[in-house]
Every structure is written in structure tokens, then in C-alpha cells.
Amino acid sequence: MALPADSGGKPSPSPIAGSVFPVQGAEELLSSLAGVLSARVVTTPTGMLEAIHVLTSVEVPPKQTVRNVESALMAHFGMKVDHRKISVATTVEPVKPWKTGGTSGGGEVKTEADLDRRRLxxxxxxxxxxxxxxxxxxxxxxxxxxxxxxxxxxxxxxxxxxxxxxxxxxxxxxxxxxxxxxxxxxxxxxxxxxxxxxxxxxxxxxxxxxxxxxxxxxxxxxxxxxxxxxxxxxxxxxxxxxxxx
Structure with a gap:
């Protein structure tokens, strides 16, 4: 016979603790934020968040981008992310989106920056x-x-x-x-x-x-x-x- 959990014990963990991070949904959400050109979410083998890499234009300062990322993830997924896991890189050049070929005709949206690895x-x-x-x-x-x-x-x-x-x-x-x-x-x-x-x-x-x-x-x-x-x-x-x- 199972016993009920002790409600007076330790507080419940954060919603993000022990959960699998929604990589695709988060990347799509972050890519829609002001000034963001591309976003990549890195997770551990167990699905926990390891890092968020964001490439932005100069229109939005990096500190504001970090705050925007934190707010967006909290509002859409109820997840509080440590700002130290968010890395923001800035480019002064326009990054042109393009699409790779796909069976559905839409294709996955890529950017020039994803391919040009020589660029700093x-x-x-x-x-x-x-x-x-x-x-x-x-x-x-x-x-x-x-x-x-x-x-x-x-x-x-x-x-x-x-x-x-x-x-x-x-x-x-x-x-x-x-x-x-x-x-x-x-x-x-x-x-x-x-x-x-x-x-x-x-x-x-x-x-x-x-x-x-x-x-x-x-x-x-x-x-x-x-x-x-x-x-x-x-x-x-x-x-x-x-x-x-």
C-alpha cells in the first residue's frame, strides 16, 4: 500500500528541475524575439538545459536580450533559466535567412551565419x-x-x-x-x-x-x-x- 507524500517535508523542486527542456519550441520562440537572428539550445544527454546561444543584431543591447530570453521562457514555458547559461553574440552584418530543401516544400529555416564558420x-x-x-x-x-x-x-x-x-x-x-x-x-x-x-x-x-x-x-x-x-x-x-x- 502506497503512502501519501509528506506535505510538510522539503519544498517541491523548480518546474525546470528534472524536466526535459523543449529545445525546438524554445529555439523557435527565441528566434522570434526582437533583434535575434538565430538561437541554439544545448542540452545534456538527459535533456537538461546546458546553454543557450543567441546571435543578435546591434539594435538590441546584449543585457536586454538576456532579460528578453529569461522573460520569454518564463512566460511561455514557466521555466526560470539562470542568466549565466545565456550567451549572446552580436554581429554588425545583416544575416540573410534561407531555406534548405525539404519534402514538404517549406524546409528548415537556416541563416548565413550557421554556415559561415570563419566569421567572428x-x-x-x-x-x-x-x-x-x-x-x-x-x-x-x-x-x-x-x-x-x-x-x-x-x-x-x-x-x-x-x-x-x-x-x-x-x-x-x-x-x-x-x-x-x-x-x-x-x-x-x-x-x-x-x-x-x-x-x-x-x-x-x-x-x-x-x-x-x-x-x-x-x-x-x-x-x-x-x-x-x-x-x-x-x-x-x-x-x-x-x-x-
């Missing part, structure tokens, strides 16, 4: 102050699911933050390129006002053989100048890599 995406930038080192800027980029980090140090000033972010981004880019990485250097950075908005412009020098090329990129300032500096670097280098790759 912005994930995070962190600025730290120190009495001994001045300012340290750490940039995290992601390519094909792997994170790459770059750091640069300098003096304390608003202008320095923009240039340090660009330098740290190049360190991460060359780390991602490994032994075959072509040396890159920051030629200059500039914050300008135009059309009642602020933009970060960067110049990147790259040496190919005996020739030196100047790559340029830009990004509107929406969250911070250092974030826009990294995105401007990616605007310049991703286009060059796509053309030469």
Missing part, C-alpha cells in the same frame, strides 16, 4: 581599472562555438577605452586565427557625431606580403563606445576575411 562574433567587453596597470580592456569573441579572449592595457581616458577595446579585439582575432593568423594593428580610432548620433570609426592595418592594406569599419554607439569599437573592428575584419576567404 562579439560576446563581451570588460574594462578594469588598476593603480598599477591603469586600464585593462578584455574582449571576448566567439567563432564556431569557441570563445577567444584578447587583452590590452593603457592609461585612463575616454579615448583610450575606445582604442584599447580595438586593440584587445585584434588580439582575440589573431588568437582565433592560430599560427596562420595575419598580423593586424590598430591604425586609429575616432568617435564622431553625425545625423544626431555617435559613431565609432576604426582603421586597421594588415600586411600581406610586402603590401600594407588599410581596413575600415564603423558602428553606431548604442550601449558603450568600447562595445561599438569592437563591433567596428569586426565590421572591418569580417568583410575582409569573407572577401579573401
Amino acid at each position: 562574433y562579439f560576446e563581451d567587453v570588460e574594462v578594469r581599472r588598476s593603480r598599477t596597470k591603469g586600464v585593462t580592456c578584455k574582449v571576448t569573441l566567439r567563432k564556431d562555438g569557441v570563445a577567444y579572449h584578447g587583452e590590452a592595457e593603457g592609461i585612463e581616458s575616454d579615448k583610450a577605452w575606445v582604442e584599447l577595446a580595438a586593440q584587445a579585439a585584434l588580439v582575440a582575432i589573431m588568437q582565433a586565427g592560430g599560427a596562420e593568423a595575419i598580423p593586424l594593428a590598430v591604425y586609429g580610432t575616432k568617435v564622431v557625431e553625425a545625423f544626431d548620433r555617435e559613431y565609432v570609426f576604426v582603421g586597421i592595418t594588415v600586411r600581406v606580403g610586402r603590401d600594407a592594406m588599410l581596413l575600415t569599419g564603423s558602428c553606431e554607439v548604442r550601449e558603450s563606445t568600447e562595445t561599438s569599437s569592437v563591433l567596428a573592428v569586426l565590421d572591418a575584419t569580417n568583410r575582409w576575411m569573407a572577401r579573401d576567404g
Whole structure:
């Protein structure tokens, strides 16, 4: 004879605990959020949530995207997700959706970003102050699911933050390129006002053989100048890599 559960014992677990995460439904939901270009949910062999990877445009700041993901999953599935499991990467380039062939004629919606694994995406930038080192800027980029980090140090000033972010981004880019990485250097950075908005412009020098090329990129300032500096670097280098790759 089965005995009833002790109602005065331990509290019931969270709705997400011990449940199988609805991968397909969650990916479709997250892909419909503002600014989201694609979403991928990773689960453990037992079906528990391991990570959520989201690729976004620059229209929505990463922190807002994380909040949107948390709210959407709670509202639609009643699931509370730890924000540390949500990874947001940003691209300044438009990602064109396309469809693979299917028997039903509709096909599965894919994106150019799902296929172009050479492209790097912005994930995070962190600025730290120190009495001994001045300012340290750490940039995290992601390519094909792997994170790459770059750091640069300098003096304390608003202008320095923009240039340090660009330098740290190049360190991460060359780390991602490994032994075959072509040396890159920051030629200059500039914050300008135009059309009642602020933009970060960067110049990147790259040496190919005996020739030196100047790559340029830009990004509107929406969250911070250092974030826009990294995105401007990616605007310049991703286009060059796509053309030469």
C-alpha cells in the first residue's frame, strides 16, 4: 500500500528541475524575439538545459536580450533559466535567412551565419581599472562555438577605452586565427557625431606580403563606445576575411 507524500517535508523542486527542456519550441520562440537572428539550445544527454546561444543584431543591447530570453521562457514555458547559461553574440552584418530543401516544400529555416564558420562574433567587453596597470580592456569573441579572449592595457581616458577595446579585439582575432593568423594593428580610432548620433570609426592595418592594406569599419554607439569599437573592428575584419576567404 502506497503512502501519501509528506506535505510538510522539503519544498517541491523548480518546474525546470528534472524536466526535459523543449529545445525546438524554445529555439523557435527565441528566434522570434526582437533583434535575434538565430538561437541554439544545448542540452545534456538527459535533456537538461546546458546553454543557450543567441546571435543578435546591434539594435538590441546584449543585457536586454538576456532579460528578453529569461522573460520569454518564463512566460511561455514557466521555466526560470539562470542568466549565466545565456550567451549572446552580436554581429554588425545583416544575416540573410534561407531555406534548405525539404519534402514538404517549406524546409528548415537556416541563416548565413550557421554556415559561415570563419566569421567572428562579439560576446563581451570588460574594462578594469588598476593603480598599477591603469586600464585593462578584455574582449571576448566567439567563432564556431569557441570563445577567444584578447587583452590590452593603457592609461585612463575616454579615448583610450575606445582604442584599447580595438586593440584587445585584434588580439582575440589573431588568437582565433592560430599560427596562420595575419598580423593586424590598430591604425586609429575616432568617435564622431553625425545625423544626431555617435559613431565609432576604426582603421586597421594588415600586411600581406610586402603590401600594407588599410581596413575600415564603423558602428553606431548604442550601449558603450568600447562595445561599438569592437563591433567596428569586426565590421572591418569580417568583410575582409569573407572577401579573401
